[in-house]
Amino acid sequence: MxxxxxxxxxxxxxxxxxxxxxxxxxxxxxxxxxxxxxxxxxxxxxxxxxxxxxxxxxxxxxxxxxxxxxxxxxxxxxxxxxxxxxxxRETTDIEDLPMSAFAVNASHEDRMVLKELSRALGRLPSEQREALFMVVLQGLSYEEVAQATGCAVGTAKSRVFRARRQLQTWLAGEERSGPRIEDSKLLVAIGETRIGV
Missing domain, CATH: 1.10.1740.10 (RNA polymerase sigma factor, region 2, helix turn helix motif)
Structure with a gap:
């Protein structure tokens, strides 16, 4: 030995x-x-x-x-x-957003905002919604999201960006792209993440 x-x-x-x-x-x-x-x-x-x-x-x-x-x-x-x-080979019911994911002790107005956000999230394409949840709720980096979903890092960034932009548009009551909302309770609920990580 x-x-x-x-x-x-x-x-x-x-x-x-x-x-x-x-x-x-x-x-x-x-x-x-x-x-x-x-x-x-x-x-x-x-x-x-x-x-x-x-x-x-x-x-x-x-x-x-x-x-x-x-x-x-x-x-x-x-x-x-x-x-x-x-x-x-069936469609999945996406109408059931678990409200417990957004559970807070909040005022009536805040609950209304969360319901509106819930409906808007349900309208997002599943790839964008998944990428947004992974970055915002789970705190994953874009590299980790790309690796987990089998796409390029740029695609992961694009999905999160497009999901945020679409949510801003819908939550502002517009169907087409419009000016960005700078001060909104809804954006706080969505959260800010690191761009370019």
Whole structure:
């Protein structure tokens, strides 16, 4: 022997699995948010997360420790969602926006603003809505969104930009592009993120 301690494959495998499971558990809340953004239905979102976790556990040996676990999991969730849609060949009901995602102790006016925002979010194309949720609610960088959704970084930035611009237009009561709203409670609700990250 050369005096160095070597880790047995079983030990490395157990420690890697423990780290894998820890990362998976820590990521569950963000996966639920993404699933809600995709399915627009709480029960379907829970099923989607469960299926994605089952797929990830079955494929955990294919994950390379030290790489971006969150992007890997978001990709599995998204692919699972697409596979489910293809299997069903039905349209998904997007009328059910979970109001609990916007739950606040607020005045009547604020609740009205959130309802209007909820309706506007439901009108966005799913790719734009998903990218906006991933950046604003989950705090992912554009690079992570691009990796998770399988698009270029510029495309991810464009989707978020277009979603914000379209929301501004709709929430200002305009159907076509108009002047930007500088001071609005709705923009505060949407949130500002880093451009060019």
């Amino acid at each position: 050369d005096g160095t301690t070597s880790i047995q494959p079983e030990q490395r495998s157990r420690s890697d699995r423990g780290e894998f499971h820890g990362q998976l558990i820590a990521l569950l809340p963000k996966l639920r948010v993404q699933a809600l953004a995709l399915t627009r239905n709480r029960a379907a979102a829970e099923d989607l997360v469960q299926d994605a976790v089952a797929n990830a556990l079955a494929a955990q040996d294919s994950f390379t420790p030290g790489t971006n676990f969150a992007a890997w999991m978001h990709r599995i969730l998204r692919n699972r969602f697409i596979s489910t849609l293809r299997r069903q």
